[in-house]
Amino acid sequence: MSLEKEIKMEKKINTVRHEALLNVVRTADFIEKISYSFFKKYGVTAAQYNVMIVLKLAAKDLTQAQIGERLITSRANVTSLIDQLEKRKFVRRKSVADDRRVYIIELTQAGKDLLKKVEPAYLDIVEKKMAVLTVKENHQLSLLLTKLRKIFNVYDKEGDCADEILY
Amino acid sequence: MSLEKEIKMEKKINTVRHEALLNVVRTADFIEKISYSFFKKYGVTAAQYNVMIVLKLAAKDLTQAQIGERLITSRANVTSLIDQLEKRKFVRRKSVADDRRVYIIELTQAGKDLLKKVEPAYLDIVEKKMAVLTVKENHQLSLLLTKLRKIFNVYDKEGDCADEILY
C-alpha cells in the first residue's frame, strides 16, 4: 500500500523525494511507539534503556557528556535521564579525581540484571519484526539510509565522524 | 560509512536486521532535529506545522479526533496542540450543531498566510536534501519502508487502513 493511499490524502505528495522523507519519519514513528510500550513492560523507558545499553557496550568509562554525544542528545537531557536511572538504582554517578566537573556513570548490579532480562527479549522482537524484509532488503535499506544520513553530518569534519549512537 | 563505524561501537551490531532498524530510527532522528530548527525560524514547531498542513490538505472539516488519527497521536495531545495554535491565532475551534461533543478546527487567515510562507520553503529544502539519493533510490527507499511498516499495522483490519498521516 502506498503512503498516499495509506493516509487517505486528498492531494498528492509532491515528489518521490518528499514521499521518501515522509516514509522515513513515519516508519520511525511506528517503531518508536512499539519500542516505548515494549520497554514499559520492564519498567524502563526507551530513552533509559538506550542509556544503559550505551554504558554496557562502551569499552571505557563514560561521562554524561559522552553519553549525550552517543545518543545525539543534549547534556541537559542526559542530566535528567541519569537522574531517573539513579533514582531507580540502575546507574550511579561517580566523581572523578582529575576533573572535578565530570561524573563517570556506572551501571549498578541492578542495572546489569535488568539488561540481562530486557536485551534478549528486545533483540528477539527486532529479529522477528524485521524479518518481513529479506536479508538483502534489510541490507539495502541500511545502505540507502546511511547514504541519506550523510546530508545531516554537517559537523562531520575532515573524515572524522560524529561520535553518536542510538540503539 | 557504516553505522558501526559511524558510532564507534565497541561491539558489533548483532544482525543485518537490527542494523536496519537502528538506521531507520537514527535517520529519522536527524530529520526531525533539522525540521525542528527549520520550523522554529517561522515561529512554529514541527508538530504545529503538521496540524496546519493536515487542515490545509483535508477535503472536509476535521474534528480534533480526526486530526489525531491522521497524525498518529492521542486526542490529549491534539488538545494541547490546538491550544497552542489557537493562542497564536493560527486556528480556531468551531462548535458543531449536531454533535455537541466535538469541535471543528479551522485555519484562520493568519494560519493560511503562514503556510503560504513556510510550505514552499519546506518543500524546497526537502527537495535539495533528498537529492543526495537518485530518483530510483528514493523510490526504492519508499518501497522498503512501506513494506516494513506493514508489521506495525496490527489494527489494520479487513483491508481498510489506518487513517493516519504524518507530514
Next chain:
DNA sequence: GATATACTGTTAATAGGCTAACAATATGGC
C-alpha cells in the same frame, strides 16, 4: 600567576509525547 576561553553538569522554561481518569454527549439494544 592572572586572565580569558572552553567545557561540564544543572536548572528553568517551553514543547510535545504518553496514559489514565473524567464529564458531557451520542448511540445502540432492549
Next chain:
DNA sequence: GCCATATTGTTAGCCTATTAACAGTATATC
C-alpha cells in the same frame, strides 16, 4: 423511552526533548 456502551475533548501527571543561562572547573595564553 431507558440504560449500557462508546466517543469526544479536557485535565493531570509523568517522561523526554529543546534552548538559554548559570556556576564551577580546566585549560590555554599572555
